Amino acid sequence: MPSLQSLRRKISAFKNTQKITKAMKMVAAAKLKRSQDRILAARPYAHKMRSVLSNLSQRVNRTAHPLLQKREVKKVEILVVTSDRGLCGGFNGNIVRKSAEFVRQCEAQGMTVGLSIVGRKGRDYFRRRTWLIRQEWTGVFDKLSFEHAIDIGGDLTDNFIKGTFDELYVVYNEFKSAIQQRVIVEKLFPVDAAVEFGAAQAAPVSAGAYLYEPGEAELLNALVPKHFQVQAYRILLESAAAEHGARMAAMDGATRNAGQLIKKTTLYYNKTRQAAITKELMDIVGGAEALK
Amino acid sequence: MAGKILLEVVTPEKQLLSQQVDEVIAPGSEGEFGVLPGHCHFLSTLKIGELRYRVGDQTSHMAILWGYAEVTPTKVTVMAEIAEKAEDIDVERAAAKVEEAERRLQAGGLPSEVKEAQISLEKARLRKKIAERARKTGHA
Numbered sequence: 069m070p071s072l073q074s075l076r077r078k079i080s081a082f083k084n085t086q087k088i089t090k091a092m093k094m095v096a097a098a099k100l101k102r103s104q105d106r107i108l109a110a111r112p113y114a115h116k117m118r119s120v121l122s123n124l125s126q127r128v129n130r131t132a133h134p135l136l137q138k139r140e141v142k143k144v145e146i147l148v149v150t151s152d153r154g155l156c157g158g159f160n161g162n163i164v165r166k167s168a169e170f171v172r173q174c175e176a177q178g179m180t181v182g183l184s185i186v187g188r189k190g191r192d193y194f195r196r197r198t199w200l201i202r203q204e205w206t207g208v209f210d211k212l213s214f215e216h217a218i219d220i221g222g223d224l225t226d227n228f229i230k231g232t233f234d235e236l237y238v239v240y241n242e243f244k245s246a247i248q249q250r251v252i253v254e255k256l257f258p259v260d261a262a263v264e265f266g267a268a269q270a271a272p273v274s275a276g277a278y279l280y281e282p283g284e285a286e287l288l289n290a291l292v293p294k295h296f297q298v299q300a301y302r303i304l305l306e307s308a309a310a311e312h313g314a315r316m317a318a319m320d321g322a323t324r325n326a327g328q329l330i331k332k333t334t335l336y337y338n339k340t341r342q343a344a345i346t347k348e349l350m351d352i353v354g355g356a357e358a359l360k
Numbered sequence: 361m362a363g364k365i366l367l368e369v370v371t372p373e374k375q376l377l378s379q380q381v382d383e384v385i386a387p388g389s390e391g392e393f394g395v396l397p398g399h400c401h402f403l404s405t406l407k408i409g410e411l412r413y414r415v416g417d418q419t420s421h422m423a424i425l426w427g428y429a430e431v432t433p434t435k436v437t438v439m440a441e442i443a444e445k446a447e448d449i450d451v452e453r454a455a456a457k458v459e460e461a462e463r464r465l466q467a468g469g470l471p472s473e474v475k476e477a478q479i480s481l482e483k484a485r486l487r488k489k490i491a492e493r494a495r496k497t498g499h500a
Binding site: 117280291 | 368370372373374388393401402404
């Protein structure tokens with residue numbers, strides 16, 4: 069039987085833990101609100117951009133812009149978007165598991181795979197497994213801004229043009245609601261006609277019936293890189309909002325579990341205490357009885 | 361051709377407008393263009409300018425600062441870097457900005473600074489113009 073003192077210590081330790089998880093939950097909730105507003109505001113623009121571009125990609129000649137080119141797929145790049153911090157439940161675990169699975173699939177088809185990683189957690193995971201990481205960005209979520217998206221989008225577009233890879237996929241957590249995230253694998257390069265995207269698409273129009281102003285080439289030059297920056301930005305925002313949501317849910321669970329532990333241990337503590345008192349009484353009564 | 365067009369204006373910050381309208385006039389980089397229902401497919405970059413749209417005989421104005429417009433027979437999608445509805449623009453602030461930009465332009469300096477001042481002057485003038493017009497027609 070554990071001593072009363074050690075039980076008391078345990079209870080106070082649980083209480084401290086509960087205080088921390090409760091505070092973390094509050095913080096996550098506040099941050100979630102902010103990042104949720106941002107992603108909801110940014111989504112329409114990004115989705116419009118994507119539908120315009122995927123419409124466009126059906127019509128224009130693929131050789132018109134280096135970023136639209138389809139090459140034989142030998143090298144695949146995967147952009148893995150994880151968080152910088154832990155304690156957010158299965159958030160990072162789901163991502164890395166999905167990514168690793170995807171990598172194996174690609175390798176099984178004889179393609180070489182490169183990794184680009186956003187977030188400290190993903191980097192640590194793949195580094196521990198000594199996988200080769202081509203490029204990494206950490207600490208972007210502390211102060212997420214469009215600059216980061218330009219940085220990441222720029223690096224990826226440059227490498228695509230250079231031929232470092234022929235296709236780019238991104239694995240990230242989509243923010244569905246405060247308590248729900250969905251792991252998404254999405255193809256970014258080359259642009260395809262709206263793949264697995266809900267928006268209704270207008271029937272494809274023949275190439276002739278389309279006007280561009282200014283010329284097609286200038287337009288593509290302006291629009292395509294912009295598109296990737298916008299998409300990168302959206303993905304980062306999605307992931308940030310999802311992270312806070314996941315953390316809030318995880319901390320909520322942790323607070324509840326701590327509460328349960330406190331209750332159980334307190335009950336046990338009281339029982340033990342009573343048992344000790346009873347025992348002592350018995351001793352006294354027994355002693356008094358013997359003196360008679 | 362009867363019918364209406366769906367005008368959608370989005371910026372990176374938010375979706376500003378999604379409305380059925382009769383006519384749209386947008387500031388294309390190669391000149392203004394008007395869109396009526398049944399317009400052919402068209403994709404254009406936008407410069408700093410004024411976007412007008414008409415519902416019935418009611419015309420509304422909006423300031424557009426760069427962006428893209430995609431036109432289909434039933435829909436116009438405007439993706440602007442910055443867009444502001446006329447009634448949301450603060451006239452006094454816009455006027456102050458015009459003055460400030462003019463002063464900066466006069467002060468001169470490096471070519472890049474001058475260019476920046478020119479752009480901000482153009483932006484400020486546009487805002488002021490649109491806001492004033494909206495006020496006259498009684499929108500504000």
